[in-house]
Amino acid sequence: MREVSLGSLALWALVMAYFAVFLAYPLSYVFYRALFIRGAPSLEYFAIMVGDPVLRQSIYNSFYIATASTVVTILVGYALAYVMVRYEFRLRGVYESLLLIPFIVPPFVGAIGMLKLFARYGSINLLLMRLGLISAPIDWFANRMVGIILLEILHLYPIAYLNIAASLSNIDPTLEESAETLGVTGLRKFLTVTLPLSLPGAAAAAAIVFIWSFTDLGTPLMFSFYKVVPVQIFSMSMELHENPMGYALTVFVLVLISLVFIGIKRYTAARSYEMLGRGHIARKRPRLTGPVEAAVSTLIAVWIAVAALPHVSIALLSVSGRWFMSVLPQEFTLKYYQSIFTNTLTATSIRNSIFYSVSATALAALIGLATAYVASRGKLPQPLRDLADTVSMWPLAIPGIALAFGYLSSFADVPLLSAYRDPTLLLIIAYTTRRLPYMVRSIYAGIQQVHRSLEEAALSLGSKPLKVVRDITLPLIAANIFAGAILVFAESMIEVSTSLMLALREQYYPITKTIYEVSTELVNGPELASALGMVLMLVVATSMVLASKAIGAKMGELFRA
Amino acid sequence: MVSVRLVNVKKRFGKYEALRGISIDIRDGELFFLLGPSGCGKTTTLRIIAGLYAPDEGEVYFGDKLVNDVPPYRRNIGMVFQNYALWPHMKVYDNVAYGLKARGLPRDEIDRKVKWALDLVGLRGMEEKYPNQLSGGQQQRVALARALVVEPEVLLLDEPLSNLDAKLRARMRSELRLLQKELGITTVYVTHDQAEALSMADRIAVMNIGVVEQVGSPREVYRSPKTRFVADFIGEINFLEAHVSCSGGVCEADTPLGRMRLPGGSREGRVTVAFRPESVRIVEGRGLRVKAVLYYGFYEDVYLDAGGVEVKARLPAGERWFGEGDEVGVRVEPEQIVVF
Numbered sequence: 001m002r003e004v005s006l007g008s009l010a011l012w013a014l015v016m017a018y019f020a021v022f023l024a025y026p027l028s029y030v031f032y033r034a035l036f037i038r039g040a041p042s043l044e045y046f047a048i049m050v051g052d053p054v055l056r057q058s059i060y061n062s063f064y065i066a067t068a069s070t071v072v073t074i075l076v077g078y079a080l081a082y083v084m085v086r087y088e089f090r091l092r093g094v095y096e097s098l099l100l101i102p103f104i105v106p107p108f109v110g111a112i113g114m115l116k117l118f119a120r121y122g123s124i125n126l127l128l129m130r131l132g133l134i135s136a137p138i139d140w141f142a143n144r145m146v147g148i149i150l151l152e153i154l155h156l157y158p159i160a161y162l163n164i165a166a167s168l169s170n171i172d173p174t175l176e177e178s179a180e181t182l183g184v185t186g187l188r189k190f191l192t193v194t195l196p197l198s199l200p201g202a203a204a205a206a207a208i209v210f211i212w213s214f215t216d217l218g219t220p221l222m223f224s225f226y227k228v229v230p231v232q233i234f235s236m237s238m239e240l241h242e243n244p245m246g247y248a249l250t251v252f253v254l255v256l257i258s259l260v261f262i263g264i265k266r267y268t269a270a271r272s273y274e275m276l277g278r279g280h281i282a283r284k285r286p287r288l289t290g291p292v293e294a295a296v297s298t299l300i301a302v303w304i305a306v307a308a309l310p311h312v313s314i315a316l317l318s319v320s321g322r323w324f325m326s327v328l329p330q331e332f333t334l335k336y337y338q339s340i341f342t343n344t345l346t347a348t349s350i351r352n353s354i355f356y357s358v359s360a361t362a363l364a365a366l367i368g369l370a371t372a373y374v375a376s377r378g379k380l381p382q383p384l385r386d387l388a389d390t391v392s393m394w395p396l397a398i399p400g401i402a403l404a405f406g407y408l409s410s411f412a413d414v415p416l417l418s419a420y421r422d423p424t425l426l427l428i429i430a431y432t433t434r435r436l437p438y439m440v441r442s443i444y445a446g447i448q449q450v451h452r453s454l455e456e457a458a459l460s461l462g463s464k465p466l467k468v469v470r471d472i473t474l475p476l477i478a479a480n481i482f483a484g485a486i487l488v489f490a491e492s493m494i495e496v497s498t499s500l501m502l503a504l505r506e507q508y509y510p511i512t513k514t515i516y517e518v519s520t521e522l523v524n525g526p527e528l529a530s531a532l533g534m535v536l537m538l539v540v541a542t543s544m545v546l547a548s549k550a551i552g553a554k555m556g557e558l559f560r561a
Numbered sequence: 562m563v564s565v566r567l568v569n570v571k572k573r574f575g576k577y578e579a580l581r582g583i584s585i586d587i588r589d590g591e592l593f594f595l596l597g598p599s600g601c602g603k604t605t606t607l608r609i610i611a612g613l614y615a616p617d618e619g620e621v622y623f624g625d626k627l628v629n630d631v632p633p634y635r636r637n638i639g640m641v642f643q644n645y646a647l648w649p650h651m652k653v654y655d656n657v658a659y660g661l662k663a664r665g666l667p668r669d670e671i672d673r674k675v676k677w678a679l680d681l682v683g684l685r686g687m688e689e690k691y692p693n694q695l696s697g698g699q700q701q702r703v704a705l706a707r708a709l710v711v712e713p714e715v716l717l718l719d720e721p722l723s724n725l726d727a728k729l730r731a732r733m734r735s736e737l738r739l740l741q742k743e744l745g746i747t748t749v750y751v752t753h754d755q756a757e758a759l760s761m762a763d764r765i766a767v768m769n770i771g772v773v774e775q776v777g778s779p780r781e782v783y784r785s786p787k788t789r790f791v792a793d794f795i796g797e798i799n800f801l802e803a804h805v806s807c808s809g810g811v812c813e814a815d816t817p818l819g820r821m822r823l824p825g826g827s828r829e830g831r832v833t834v835a836f837r838p839e840s841v842r843i844v845e846g847r848g849l850r851v852k853a854v855l856y857y858g859f860y861e862d863v864y865l866d867a868g869g870v871e872v873k874a875r876l877p878a879g880e881r882w883f884g885e886g887d888e889v890g891v892r893v894e895p896e897q898i899v900v901f
Contacts, residue, residue, distance in 0.1 A: 453646035456613055459633040460640040461660030461711055471659070475650045 005379035007465070012374045012388055018367055019391045022433050026406030027254065027398070033409065034247035045248035054227060055249070062229040065145055066214035069152040073209045074202055076153065077160025080303070083296055084161075085168040089288040090297050095304065102307045103158035105540060106494050106512070107151040108218025109533035110310020112519050112526050114151060115141070115222070116323075117313045123327045130327070144225040152213040154307045159212075160205040167201025168194075173284075200268040207264040211257050215399035218496040221516060229253060230401045230497070237405050237501050240412065250405045254398070261397060311537065318530035336524070336531035345506055346532060349514035352503075356424070356510055357492035360431035364488045365481060367432065368392075368439030373469075375440075376447045377455075392440045395433050400497030403430060408501060423502045427510065430502060431492040438491070439484035446480030447473065483550040490543035494536050511536060562747050563624040563714045564589045565610060570619035572605055579605045581771040582619065588764075590745045592738060596758040597768035598794065603751045604719060606768070610749055611717050612636050623714060634663075636715070639708030639746075643720040645700050647692035653679070653703050654688035660711040678710035681740065698729050705737075709744070716741070716748040722757065734761050755795045759783060767791045789901045792835050799841070799872050803834045805900070814900075817870040819848060822895045833901045838862065840897035841874035843883065846890020854885055865891065 035041055049055050080099060084092065117123045118140040125137040141147035171194065179189045217230040226235070229249060236246030288296055317323070321331030340346040374380065375389035395403070407426055411417035419426050450473055458468045499512045509517065511532055519529035565587040572580040580602045587593045595603035608614045609621060612633035621628050628636060639660075647656055657678055661671040679685050682702035692700055701721060708716060721737070722730045738761045741748050752758055758765050759779040766776045767790075775787040786792035789800070803814035805827055812827040813820050814834050821834065849865040849872070861881060863874040874891065883889055 451644060451646065453642040453644055454648055456611075456633070457640065457642060457646040457648075457707070458659065458663075459613070460611055460636075460638055460717075461707070462634045462637070462663040463659075464632075464634055467663070472648055476648075 004381070008374060008378040008380050011370050012378060012380055012384060015367065015371045015374055015388055016391070019394075022407075022429055023391070023394060023398075023403075026403065026410040029410035030247050030250050030254075030402070030406045033244060034251040045245060046252075049245065049248050049252065052245075055232065055245070058227045058229050058232045059252075061145060061225075061227050062214050065148055065152065065220075065228065066210045068145075068149045069156065069213040070206050070210045072149070072153050073157050073160045074164075074206050076157050076303070077205060078164050078198075078202060080157070080161045080300065081164035081168055083300070085165050086285065087288050087296070088285045089293045091301070095300050098304050099161060099300075099307075100158045102154055102311070103156070105155075105311060105533075105537050106218055106496050107155035107216065107310065108222050108496055108512075109314060109494075109515060109529075109536065110154070111147070111151055111219055111222035112515075112529050112533065113313025113315075113317050114147065114310050116317055116526060117309065118147065121325050123313075126325065127327045141223070144220075144223045147223050148219050148225060148228075149213075151219050151310065152209075152216065154310060156209045156212055157307070159208050160202070163201045163205035163208075164198060167198045170201075171197045196271075200271050203264050203267050207260050211260060211397075211399065214256070215253060215401055215497075217401050217500060218512070218516070221500070222519065230399075233401050233405055234501060237408050240409055246405060247409070250402050254402055257397060257399065314530040314533045317527055318534045320527060336527045337534075340528060340531050340535065343528070345509070346514055346518065346528065348507060349509045349511045349532075350535070352508060353493055353510040353512075356427050356431060357489050359428045360435070360492045361485045361489045363428060363432045364436050364439045365485050368436055368443050368484060369481065371436075371440045372443035372447055373473075376444055377452075377473075389440075389444070393437050395435075396437045400430075400434060400495070401501065403434065404498040404501035407498070419502045419504055423504065423508050427498065427502050427508070430498040431495055432488075434495065434498065435488040435491045438487045439481075442480045442484030442487070443477060446477035450476045479550045483547040486543045486547035486550065490540045490547075493539050562589050562745060564622075565715055565747060565749065566620075566622040567606070567610070568620045568622070570606070570609060570616045570621065572602075572609065572614060572617050578771055580609075580616075583768075583771070583773045584619075585766055585773060585776065587747060587749060589747055592741050592748050592750065592761060592763045594758040594762040594765040595749065595751045595768060596753070596755060596765050596795075598753055600770070601768040602771045603753075603768050607717055607719055607749060607751045610715065611638055611640055637711070637713055638715045638717055639711055639713035640717040641701075641704045641708050641719065641721045643723060645692075645704040645724075647700055647703055647707075649692055651691075652688065653684065653690050653692070653695070656692065656703055657707045657710050660707065664711065674710050675706075678706040681709065682706045697725055698733075701725060701733070705740075709740075709746075713746065716746045718748065718750045720752055721750075723752070723754070730757075737761065759795070767794060769794070786835075786899060789833065789835070792899060792901070797838055797873065797875075798835050799838065801834050801870065801872075803832055805829050805832050817867045818872065818891060821893060821898065823898055823900060824895045827900050835899045835901060836893050836897050838873040838875035840893050841872065842892045843874055843876065844890045844892050847888055849889050849891060851883055851885050851887045851889060854881070865889070 034045055035043070037044060083089075084096065084099075119125075120137045120139060124140070125134070128134045129137065175197065176189060176193050179185075179193045184192065215230055217234055220226070220228045220231050221234070225231070229252070233246055233249050233253070236243050236249065240246065287293075316329055318336055319332050319334065320329030321333035321335075323329035340350070371388055371392045375385050375392070378385050378388075407417075407430055408419050411426060412420060416422075417426050417429075454476070455468050455472055458472050459465070463471060494512065495510070496512050499510045500516060503509050503513045506517075515529045515532050515536075518532070519525050521528075565585075567583060567585045569582045569584055570580055571578075571582050583602070583606065585593075585606075595606055597603050605614060609616050612628070612631060616629065623636065648659070651659070654675060657675045658671050661674055666674070675688070676685065679688065682705050684699060684702050684706065687695065687699065687703075692703065695703065701724070705721070718737075722733050725733060734757060750758075750761070759782075762779050764776060764778055765782050767774045767782055769790050775782055775791045777785075782791055782795055786795065792798050793800075801816045801818065803816040803821070805812055805814045805823060807813075807827065807829055810825055812823040812825065812829070814823050814827075814832070816834060823834070843863065843865075849867050852864040852866045852871070854864075855862045856878065859878055860875055861878050863876065863881070865872045865874060872891065
């Protein structure tokens with residue numbers, strides 16, 4: 001009975017109002033401030049942007065970092081996906097989950113450890129010198145962009161791997177088999193059949209990686225590398241009243257991202273092949289043997305070890321009592337773990353983070369439930385339901401720096417929402433908005449699995465619609481709500497960009513901002529920051545395990561494009 | 562119990578006209594079938610009776626009461642869905658008790674009625690099981706018990722047997738009919754399976770692309786189909802193009818099989834004559850060649866070629882005296898012939 005119901009319409013209006021106030025309005029405000037000077041349309045700020053050498057250099061650097069990160073990430077991701085999907089070999093099952101781990105911790109935490117490892121007299125140089133491979137220490141991050149790119153790659157390759165693996169396993173095996181029956185094999189078959197069919201997945205992954213690395217604020221900050229777009233926006237956000245260039249730069253980022261997404265959408269739409277007969281013939285996964293198996297297995301193990309470096313390094317740093325001019329720490333201690341709970345700044349930030357994240361999770365559950373329900377079951381015209389669904393996915397495409405900049409500026413004078421007075425509510429809403437897509441997707445998937453006749457049966461037996469939701473729908477999607485909630489909670493705990501930009505006073509700092517602030521303190525700063533980082537990793541790892549238990553599926557599927 | 566009346570009900574989904582104005586009278590206590598191919602509108606009709614769809618035009622009456630604006634939860638119906646729609650998070654007991662709880666009945670009465678319903682469908686002792694621990698047949702019975710336990714005024718069944726295997730389906734036909742007669746609940750039963758409809762129904766509405774083609778008892782729709790569609794959809798039938806001429810109250814048709822006597826009062830001119838394979842008697846004669854004989858155990862189908870036109874005959878096994886390739890003649894009694 002898809003007639004329009006007032007209840008559905010009210011719920012829809014409520015959902016849309018949230019997105020209007022906390023998504024459309026702040027971004028429109030930024031556009032307005034960037035494109036209008038004293039009420040008149042003007043492109044003057046953009047002229048200044050192009051003319052200013054620092055900004056020009058920043059834009060160039062950001063493109064450089066994003067492009068390099070994307071190219072390497074896609075190559076690595078493709079290679080990993082190809083062998084993982086197509087072949088059977090020792091430890092493949094173990095690698096399947098290990099390969100995903102780096103994605104769950106933001107790279108900026110790892111940067112602290114990497115700076116230590118790759119320092120002039122850091123572990124790497126000392127090790128290489130002791131092995132006699134080099135005679136003088138190498139200045140690895142002489143170009144700090146190399147360090148940033150390395151961290152982006154190590155953080156983002158799982159996205160490429162997941163997307164490409166998905167599109168590779170979607171290829172109907174008979175398509176390649178028919179090439180073989182025609183005598184085309186090996187590299188030629190790969191180049192003419194396999195590669196073209198898997199390109200849409202790779203392109204989607206490339207878009208995500210590019211945008212992610214272009215807009216990452218935390219990592220360049222940790223490397224004290226300020227001539228990149230996100231850091232420029234960050235510093236301009238602190239001088240909103242004197243310097244309007246932040247609006248222009250944010251608009252630049254948003255337009256760039258739109259162009260990337262439109263381009264990718266056009267590209268993949270033209271190449272979305274219907275895979276006929278998929279599932280009828282199972283792909284045989286040939287087993288690698290002998291030296292090839294050993295080589296593949298070892299290479300992946302080495303890659304995983306390299307990807308683990310940032311995490312291992314901060315784990316070491318967090319327990320190092322003394323670590324000077326040696327490969328490994330000379331003394332171990334747990335005192336930093338003690339002090340993060342006693343030190344006022346760190347202890348407050350832990351409390352803050354938990355409060356913000358729990359609140360954001362609750363809010364996201366409410367709005368996510370409303371959105372998913374309206375989109376899938378609402379008694380509304382299809383276009384209205386689609387609109388709610390589409391709009392709720394937008395935050396995925398909007399970088400944290402842009403959202404935070406919009407929030408900071410547009411709500412500056414709004415009571416309760418002004419970050420300059422008390423950012424608590426604003427941070428909660430920022431976390432909620434950023435991670436809402438995960439919640440909506442998770443619940444939406446759950447509702448889709450609840451066959452409509454289950455609800456109709458209850459209606460036919462005399463239950464009113466609201467009671468049907470409570471008795472039938474909600475219990476059946478409880479696991480999905482839980483999984484979504486866990487994800488929102490974990491992602492909020494490790495949220496970097498909005499945390500850095502919106503929490504302006506120490507008493508409101510969440511953990512991530514405290515990590516950034518503490519890491520620059522000379523005495524034991526990195527160690528304290530690392531201990532905090534380890535707490536975050538623990539929270540995230542536990543959450544991921546819980547969430548995947550709850551929905552019994554691979555978490556990775558939620559991160560696919 | 563009530564009668565159910567649909568008056569000129571229309572329903573469209575976007576551009577698609579699912580029901581083009583149907584009127585049906587379902588009598589109190591009747592086992593009434595909506596029969597037709599997929600897409601004919603039978604499920605839409607059932608869901609309009611349930612209140613899950615609202616008709617765009619027309620009226621739906623339960624007894625004398627217009628129920629167009631009564632939501633499903635106030636119609637006092639019981640519905641069995643094609644996929645049973647058992648709630649996977651509730652035990653059998655809670656599934657069956659749900660409608661009683663929604664009606665706010667006291668606990669001991671709920672208990673008594675659930676036991677009664679489970680007894681009725683032969684599932685006592687299964688109260689504590691979850692739906693996924695039951696076989697398909699048992700799930701079907703739970704769905705039935707859940708619909709019956711609320712003592713509905715109208716019972717709605719949407720292809721309730723289509724997910725069962727052939728043997729169980731055959732057994733459930735007689736069980737369901739027996740149960741319906743015992744309880745006397747007005748029942749609307751949707752199916753695309755003509756054997757199910759013919760064997761179980763008091764009356765059948767045969768539907769085709771949004772209209773009711775014929776309403777009648779199983780015997781009526783089988784023996785005297787009103788339209789070519791009904792004749793074709795129910796059972797098997799031979800169609801022959803013919804030319805009819807009558808003289809002195811006696812009508813004869815010129816067909817590819819030769820001249821055939823028709824029932825009196827037939828229309829003259831170009832017509833289609835139709836007759837069931839079992840009405841065909843094969844006699845010694847000429848003009849038809851036996852193309853193929855297919856053996857089905859208790860009967861045989863004989864495919865005859867009449868100068869390029871195929872005619873099918875069905876005879877009890879063991880009555881055949883000819884073989885493939887032989888030349889034979891046929892005879893069909895006039896009262897077995899329908900003219901369109």
